Amino acid sequence: MKDKLCFLIPYYNHPQNINFLVNVLLEYNITIILVDDGSNSALKDILNIESSLILIVSHNINKGKGSAIITGINKALEMGFNSCFQIDADAQHDLCKITEFIKCYEEYPASLICAKPLYNKDIPKSRLYGRKITSFWVYINTLGAIKEDSMIGMRIYPLDKINKILKSVKSKRMAFDTDILLSYFKNDIDIKWIDVNITYSNNNVSHFRVVKDNILISLMHARHFLLLPIYLIKKSIRGFFKPRSAENKLLRFAPSSENGLPLIRARPRFSSIAYASRRHFLCLDNLIKKLLYRSK
Numbered sequence: 001m002k003d004k005l006c007f008l009i010p011y012y013n014h015p016q017n018i019n020f021l022v023n024v025l026l027e028y029n030i031t032i033i034l035v036d037d038g039s040n041s042a043l044k045d046i047l048n049i050e051s052s053l054i055l056i057v058s059h060n061i062n063k064g065k066g067s068a069i070i071t072g073i074n075k076a077l078e079m080g081f082n083s084c085f086q087i088d089a090d091a092q093h094d095l096c097k098i099t100e101f102i103k104c105y106e107e108y109p110a111s112l113i114c115a116k117p118l119y120n121k122d123i124p125k126s127r128l129y130g131r132k133i134t135s136f137w138v139y140i141n142t143l144g145a146i147k148e149d150s151m152i153g154m155r156i157y158p159l160d161k162i163n164k165i166l167k168s169v170k171s172k173r174m175a176f177d178t179d180i181l182l183s184y185f186k187n188d189i190d191i192k193w194i195d196v197n198i199t200y201s202n203n204n205v206s207h208f209r210v211v212k213d214n215i216l217i218s219l220m221h222a223r224h225f226l227l228l229p230i231y232l233i234k235k236s237i238r239g240f241f242k243p244r245s246a247e248n249k250l251l252r253f254a255p256s257s258e259n260g261l262p263l264i265r266a267r268p269r270f271s272s273i274a275y276a277s278r279r280h281f282l283c284l285d286n287l288i289k290k291l292l293y294r295s296k
Contacts, residue, residue, distance in 0.1 A: 005030060005105060005156070006076050008084040010068035012037040015046045017091035022049050024095050025087075028102070031055065031079070035072045038062035065153075066176025070166065077159060083109065088153030094197040097154075104192055105156050112184045115154035115196035122200045130214070134178060137221040141228065142185050148193055150178040161187055174213040175220040182224055186231055 007025050011018060011034055025032050036043035036058040044056055057075055059068065069086060076084050083105060087093065093115060104113050119128065131149050138150045165187055171179040185191065
């Protein structure tokens with residue numbers, strides 16, 4: 001199973017961490033695709049490790065984290081891999097969890113496997129609050145299905161439906177992590193979460209542009225929110241044409257022991273749009289109440 005999995009590292013000006021990270025990954029005997037996203041000093045000059053498992057792909061200019069990941073995914077598909085284990089080059093994630101991720105992948109190869117962050121006290125408050133705002137909008141745009149932090153760069157992406165998924169992903173920079181997660185969700189891909197400690201230190205380099213990236217993230221959330229009615233309609237149509245299970249049919253027509261009438265009446269399929277919409281607005285109502293309660 002591991003021969004169909006590769007590591008994918010988007011790299012942009014992280015010279016102090018990349019050699020350490022690659023050395024750790026080589027212990028797993030898995031191909032490593034490194035995408036140099038137009039760094040000031042070329043990655044091939046920074047990386048002082050030689051191995052047949054290492055492949056470097058380079059952008060001439062900086063195109064953004066999302067573009068680097070897409071380039072790596074396309075290279076992985078070209079090489080015949082069916083999944084990519086993407087890890088950020090900043091070395092903030094607990095790399096001891098890699099084994100747990102691989103075991104989860106071997107059990108659930110079709111699932112998107114994401115890190116669920118456990119933050120230490122060293123996380124900057126601005127990042128913490130920014131992530132909470134993003135988590136709020138992800139909760140809204142998934143109708144309450146996803147509560148976890150969507151911006152963590154440690155995931156195993158299944159590539160079976162990746163071309164379809166990437167068609168709806170418009171973000172090419174820092175908003176990419178959340179954008180592609182929402183796209184996987186809307187394509188009914190199962191999502192698994194694994195707890196991972198996140199460490200911030202003085203050596204960590206962030207390329208997050210406070211104004212520009214926050215604007216792009218906000219626009220991404222707005223786009224998904226405005227497209228929710230279309231998502232609900234498509235989901236309803238898929239549900240309408242989906243064959244009913246034998247168990248569902250038996251329950252629907254199971255006679256009552258007293259009067260012979262159906263014991264359980266199935267909810268009409270046409271009501272699924274109304275049901276999902278009601279769930280959406282109930283999520284909004286509950287969140288607003290919580291915010292008002294906390295502000296008192």
